[in-house]
Amino acid sequence: xxxxxPLVVSxxxxxxxxYIVLARRHAVLVLMGVELMLNAVNLNLVAFDAxxxxxxxxxxxLALYVIAIAAAEIGLGLAIVLLVYRSHRHIDLDQLRELxxxxxxxxxxxxxxxxx
Amino acid sequence: xTAFAVIVLPIIAAISAVGAAHRWERAAPAFGIGGTAxxxxxxxxVGVQQWGGADPSVVGDGYVDTGGFPISFxxxxxxxxxxxxxxxxxxxxxxxxxxxxYLRGDPRYPSYVAFVCLFTxxxxxxxxxxxxxxxxxxxxxxxxxxxLLIGHHWELEPARAGAVKAxxxxxxxxxxLLVGIFVLGKAAETYRVxxxxxxxxxxxxxxxxxxTACLLVLCGVVGKSAQFPxxxxxxxxxxxxxxxxxxxxxxxxxxxxVFLVARLLPVFVLSDVALGxxxxxxxxxxxxxxxxxxAADDLxxxxxxxxxSQLALMFGALSLGTVDGxxxxxxxxxxxxxxxxxxxxxxxSVIHAVGTQRLSSMGGLRxxxxxxxxxxxxxxxxxxxxxxxxxxxSKDAVLAAAVxxxxxxEAGRGWPVLVAALLTTVLTTAYCVRAWLMVFLGxxxxxxxxxxxxxxxxxxxxxxxxxxxxxxxxxxGVLGGVAVLRPTYLGLEPEHLHVGVALTSIVLVxxxxxxxxxxxxxxxRCEPAEVLGPFRTxxxxxxxxxxxxxxxxxxxxxxxxxxxxxVESDVVEPYPRGADTxxxxxxxxxxxxxxxxxxxxxxxxxxxxxxxAVVVGxxxx
Amino acid sequence: xxxxxxxxxGLGVVAVGSALLVATSxxxxxxxxxxxxxxxxLAGIYLLLAAEFxxxxxxxxxxxxxxxxxxxxxxLTRAPTGPLDDLTGPSRVVGVVVGAATAAVLVxxxxxxxxxxxIDIGPGDIGSAGAVGATLFGSWVxxxxxLSVVLLAALIxxxxxxxxxxxxxxxx
Numbered sequence: 001x002x003x004x005x006p007l008v009v010s011x012x013x014x015x016x017x018x019y020i021v022l023a024r025r026h027a028v029l030v031l032m033g034v035e036l037m038l039n040a041v042n043l044n045l046v047a048f049d050a051x052x053x054x055x056x057x058x059x060x061x062l063a064l065y066v067i068a069i070a071a072a073e074i075g076l077g078l079a080i081v082l083l084v085y086r087s088h089r090h091i092d093l094d095q096l097r098e099l100x101x102x103x104x105x106x107x108x109x110x111x112x113x114x115x116x
Numbered sequence: 117x118t119a120f121a122v123i124v125l126p127i128i129a130a131i132s133a134v135g136a137a138h139r140w141e142r143a144a145p146a147f148g149i150g151g152t153a154x155x156x157x158x159x160x161x162v163g164v165q166q167w168g169g170a171d172p173s174v175v176g177d178g179y180v181d182t183g184g185f186p187i188s189f190x191x192x193x194x195x196x197x198x199x200x201x202x203x204x205x206x207x208x209x210x211x212x213x214x215x216x217x218y219l220r221g222d223p224r225y226p227s228y229v230a231f232v233c234l235f236t237x238x239x240x241x242x243x244x245x246x247x248x249x250x251x252x253x254x255x256x257x258x259x260x261x262x263x264l265l266i267g268h269h270w271e272l273e274p275a276r277a278g279a280v281k282a283x284x285x286x287x288x289x290x291x292x293l294l295v296g297i298f299v300l301g302k303a304a305e306t307y308r309v310x311x312x313x314x315x316x317x318x319x320x321x322x323x324x325x326x327x328t329a330c331l332l333v334l335c336g337v338v339g340k341s342a343q344f345p346x347x348x349x350x351x352x353x354x355x356x357x358x359x360x361x362x363x364x365x366x367x368x369x370x371x372x373x374v375f376l377v378a379r380l381l382p383v384f385v386l387s388d389v390a391l392g393x394x395x396x397x398x399x400x401x402x403x404x405x406x407x408x409x410x411a412a413d414d415l416x417x418x419x420x421x422x423x424x425s426q427l428a429l430m431f432g433a434l435s436l437g438t439v440d441g442x443x444x445x446x447x448x449x450x451x452x453x454x455x456x457x458x459x460x461x462x463x464x465s466v467i468h469a470v471g472t473q474r475l476s477s478m479g480g481l482r483x484x485x486x487x488x489x490x491x492x493x494x495x496x497x498x499x500x501x502x503x504x505x506x507x508x509x510s511k512d513a514v515l516a517a518a519v520x521x522x523x524x525x526e527a528g529r530g531w532p533v534l535v536a537a538l539l540t541t542v543l544t545t546a547y548c549v550r551a552w553l554m555v556f557l558g559x560x561x562x563x564x565x566x567x568x569x570x571x572x573x574x575x576x577x578x579x580x581x582x583x584x585x586x587x588x589x590x591x592x593g594v595l596g597g598v599a600v601l602r603p604t605y606l607g608l609e610p611e612h613l614h615v616g617v618a619l620t621s622i623v624l625v626x627x628x629x630x631x632x633x634x635x636x637x638x639x640x641r642c643e644p645a646e647v648l649g650p651f652r653t654x655x656x657x658x659x660x661x662x663x664x665x666x667x668x669x670x671x672x673x674x675x676x677x678x679x680x681x682x683v684e685s686d687v688v689e690p691y692p693r694g695a696d697t698x699x700x701x702x703x704x705x706x707x708x709x710x711x712x713x714x715x716x717x718x719x720x721x722x723x724x725x726x727x728x729a730v731v732v733g734x735x736x737x
Numbered sequence: 738x739x740x741x742x743x744x745x746x747g748l749g750v751v752a753v754g755s756a757l758l759v760a761t762s763x764x765x766x767x768x769x770x771x772x773x774x775x776x777x778x779l780a781g782i783y784l785l786l787a788a789e790f791x792x793x794x795x796x797x798x799x800x801x802x803x804x805x806x807x808x809x810x811x812x813l814t815r816a817p818t819g820p821l822d823d824l825t826g827p828s829r830v831v832g833v834v835v836g837a838a839t840a841a842v843l844v845x846x847x848x849x850x851x852x853x854x855x856i857d858i859g860p861g862d863i864g865s866a867g868a869v870g871a872t873l874f875g876s877w878v879x880x881x882x883x884l885s886v887v888l889l890a891a892l893i894x895x896x897x898x899x900x901x902x903x904x905x906x907x908x909x
Contacts, residue, residue: 001742003854006782007847009749013775015840016756022719023825023832026765028810030715032772035803036756039779042795050786051856057872060864063791064873067798068884072891074803078810079895085814086901094826097712719831726838733846 006047013040027081027091031074038070118165119193120175121158122201123240126151126208130233137226148212148229152236156205159198159240166198174246185307192246192310196446200243200375203450207367207457208236210585211359214461217581218359218468228268232363235261239368243375248297248307251376255293255340258369259286265364266356275355285349289339296332300383303329309379316382326383330390333380334397341373341427344401348662351412351420354473358464361416366423366460367453374430374449378442385437395435395529399536402428404659406543410550411655414473415463418551419456422499425540426452432533433514436521444513451510454596455498458589462492465578465586466555475554482556485577489556491586496552498593500545501625503618506596511541515617541621545628553636741858745785752778763824765816769807776800786856788864 013036020033042063049059085091129151136143165173172194179188193201212232219225238261241254260283267279301307303325304315315321321329337343342350353365364370377384377394384390402425409421426448433445465488466481467473482489498507515537521530577583654660755774762768776799783792873881 001739001745001856003851003856004847005742005745005749006786007851008844009745009752009782011840011843011847012753013756014843015836016753016760017836018722018839019832019836020760021832022715022722022835023829024760025824025826026816028807028814028816029765029768029824031810032759032768032807035772035799036759036775039776039799042791043779043782046783046786046788046791047856049788050858051851051854056876057864057869060788060791060869061873061877063788064794064869065880065884067791067794068888071798071803072888074806075895076891076898078806079899081810082813082899091814093715094713096714099710099714099717100712101707101710715826715828719828719835722835722839726835726842729842729846733842733849 003047003051006043010040010043010047013037013043025093027084027093028078030093031077031081034077035070035074038066042066118158118162119173119191119197119201119240119244122155122162122205123191123237123244125155125158126233126236126240129154130230130237133233134226134230144226144229145212145216148233149209149216151233152205152209152212155236155240156202156209159201159205162193163198163202166193166195172197185301185305187249188247188308189250190246190308191244193244196375196378197243199446199450200371201240203453204236204239204243204368207363207453208232208239210457210461210588211363214362214464214582214585215357215359217579218464219357224268228265228357231261231264232360235265235364235369239372242372246309248301248309248312251309252290252294252297255336255372256290258364258372259283259290259340262286262353262364262369265360266353268357268360269355272355274352278349278352278355282349282353285346286339289336289346292332292335292339293337296329296334296336299325299329299332300380312380313382316386321383321386323387326386327389330380330384330387331393333376334390334394337373337376338397339373341370341431342424343373343397343428343431344404347401347405347424348658348665350424351408351417351658354414354416354420358416358460358467361420362457362460362464365420366456370423370427371430371449371453374427374434374445377431377434378446378449381434381437381442384434391435391437391529394431395533398428398432398435399532400428401425402432402536402540403543406540406547407655408658409547410543411652413475413656415467415475415478415551415555416460416473418475418547419459419463422459422544422547423452423456425544426456426499429511429514429537429540432537433517436517436525436529436533438517438521438525440513440517440520444510444517447513448510451498451506451593451596454589454592455495455505455507458491458586458593459495459499461582461589462488462495462586465582466492468578468582469576475551478555480557487577487583488586491583491590492556493552494590494593496548500548500629501541501621503622505593507593508621511537512618512621515541515621519617538620538624541624542628545625546632549629549632550636553633741785745782748778748781748785751775752782761825763820763822764818765811765821765824766808766818769804769811772807773800773804776804787858790864790866790869793866 017033017035017037017040020036021030024030024033045059045063045066047059049057049063052059081091084096088096129147132151133144133147136147140146162173172192175191175193176189178190179186212229215225215228215232219228222228235258238254238257242251242258245251245254263279263283266282267275269275270279297307300312303321304312306312306315316326339346342348350365350370354361356365384394405421405425405428409418409425412418412421430445430448430452433441433448435441466478466485469485469488470478470481472478494505498505501508501511503509515534518530518534518537522534523530752775755771755778758771759768759775762771776795780792780795780800783789783795
């Protein structure tokens with residue numbers, strides 16, 4: 001088959017993953033977008049492995065590594081999401097502005113002393 | 117090699133004196149006297165060798181590459197250097213012995229001894245160095261020691277002020293000397309003194325260059341030897357201990373200026389302008405200083421102004437530019453070293469006994485201090501030029517050289533120098549006799565009560581370690597007169613005594629002394645200088661030269677420094693502060709973009725990566 | 738167009754389609770389930786590309802573990818199960834633009850580079866577990882060991898991050 005077929009699929013999936021990361025407001029949805037991007041990369045790797053007939057099977061092995069690391073990453077990511085949920089009672093990314101560079105006085109704090 | 121020893125031995129003595137002073141009480145005088153005595157022995161050995169007619173010896177051959185002409189670490193000892201070495205170490209040794217008595221009980225005695233030893237080394241370095249920069253190093257170290265020693269009693273304000281004034285004024289002159297050394301080095305294509313002299317004798321240095329170089333060197337010389345216009349620091353250096361005044365400010369350091377001119381005379385001779393300036397300075401200084409000495413009330417100040425005047429006499433002799441002038445100048449330098457050191461040490465003895473430096477408070481010490489009286493009389497007589505003491509012969513040599521120049525050679529310089537020298541003879545005798553009368557003869561001045569209290573206890577003679585050196589120097593003054601009749605040790609054959617000149621000077625001395633004694637008797641044995649009348653106050657204030665300097669130089673400098681401070685804080689400072697404020701505004705502007713929206717951050721990153729990919733793809737298809 | 742190509746195209750369409758649904762759905766749980774479909778079709782494509790081991794690992798880890806984790810997270814954060822209209826934020830236009838641009842750049846690059854290339858898979862290549870395992874433990878063993886350390890670190894990190902600060906440490 002033309003190698004372009006899986007490659008185009010992979011590119012489209014990547015683009016959709018980017019959209020999800022940039023446009024969706026729920027933190028778990030954003031993580032899903034990240035997973036989608038990683039899978040697109042995996043498809044790319046496997047397709048090229050089939051094309052080059054690599055002696056070391058590097059495409060497939062790297063795909064396995066990506067899967068493993070993606071699993072580790074999503075474990076940690078979801079732990080962080082839970083932590084954010086515990087402290088803010090929501091995980092709406094639009095409202096999580098703590099990375100802003102402001103003086104302390106600009107941050108309104110709720111009753112438990114947590115800045116929003 | 118022996119010359120090297122003369123330089124190194126005192127330094128070792130200095131370090132040992134300071135290092136061992138804590139453990140051994142007598143370390144300081146022991147090392148001081150021992151080290152200086154060893155250096156003296158080495159100097160005499162060198163001197164005997166050179167006076168016996170040996171060639172100038174050269175020691176050492178190290179050098180430092182500077183990118184221009186190298187600086188050589190070479191010593192060159194000829195008859196002039198040998199004579200200066202012997203003079204310097206002899207006076208230094210006598211001063212070390214004298215100081216044992218004078219500074220008895222002084223807690224800073226070890227450091228004093230160390231500085232005196234260091235000074236001796238520096239002086240030896242100056243007179244034997246064959247490289248102009250090494251000479252300059254010795255010159256500056258002497259200046260530093262002078263500063264440290266004048267300020268020995270630094271709890272007294274006059275001592276501190278005097279030390280700073282001496283240092284600053286000589287440094288101002290030394291700037292000219294430094295530039296002059298560069299000019300000389302460039303002209304002669306070497307910094308070696310012997311090289312410069314050879315170049316001058318061979319005619320390789322042009323008149324213009326010689327003039328520039330000599331005038332610049334004169335700046336340093338005028339500063340170091342306290343000639344007009346940098347003459348006021350020497351009398352103000354008198355708050356230092358009297359042995360220091362004897363060593364540094366009479367016999368050796370201030371004489372270094374005369375030595376330098378004598379050394380570089382072949383270059384000076386190439387420039388009439390420089391010699392003319394030198395003789396003008398000499399004439400003005402010798403007359404002015406002797407007038408100031410006549411009016412001063414402080415014994416040490418009289419002697420200080422006398423030193424300035426006698427140095428001017430030496431410069432006058434050198435400025436004639438003749439062989440006779442050179443021989444006369446150097447001879448007077450050596451003999452002045454002897455009798456001025458004697459006078460200062462004797463003055464120290466008097467002051468130590470009486471407790472005050474004011475002439476008007478002294479009197480009648482002839483019976484109470486017989487040894488001091490005898491030796492100081494010899495000193496004053498030598499200064500005034502009474503035969504057969506050494507001072508008579510050296511002053512006579514100067515007068516003879518001036519007569520020779522006036523009638524047979526350089527009339528332009530010869531006549532002013534001759535007339536000034538004759539007038540100076542008169543004035544010198546006048547202030548010598550005045551001081552001698554006021555200190556030793558007459559009745560004891562009334563006891564002064566109050567904060568100025570004179571020691572009421574009966575005055576007694578000084579201890580033997582103080583009187584001993586006085587005796588030695590007095591003997592030298594007498595014997596030197598005899599030895600001086602054969603000055604071949606300078607390597608020159610000057611003419612014999614000018615009988616006419618000798619007789620004239622004796623007559624002048626006699627007349628002047630007679631006038632002063634007469635005035636003294638008339639003014640009820642108090643103050644012969646009353647004869648000067650209203651002129652006396654002008655002289656006592658030393659023509660208000662210091663006030664003039666203060667208004668012309670010191671105050672504008674203060675104003676300029678205050679202006680600089682204001683400019684720095686109001687004009688220059690806002691720029692760095694403005695940069696700081698500007699950076700703050702820029703950062704506040706950028707902060708506005710950081711509002712915490714993570715997705716926007718990621719958008720920017722991805723857009724950036726995509727753009728880069730597109731650009732790269734288009735540039736390299 | 739042989740059968741393999743047809744299957745690849747079909748599975749590709751399914752994958753992209755369900756991905757689009759993940760991107761646009763207004764039910765949180767539906768998003769997760771459409772993600773399952775996407776990942777599954779990808780596993781199918783791997784099989785067709787002679788990567789059998791990778792395909793099964795994909796099913797095992799992604800479909801089995803990752804999606805379950807995502808569902809757990811939705812549950813623990815009390816995600817509403819009904820439709821939500823504010824799941825896509827005001828940056829949707831920007832997102833579309835950037836995503837489309839990214840996809841376009843990638844497709845263009847691949848087309849320019851590999852437009853005429855063809856994959857030919859021999860009858861014997863299936864990318865079996867044995868074959869992949871041999872290279873994995875032969876040439877890639879160092880990375881393999883490092884990966885196990887990474888997983889351990891992630892495990893510990895996740896526990897530490899999500900621990901509840903109930904009682905002060907000293908009183909335990």
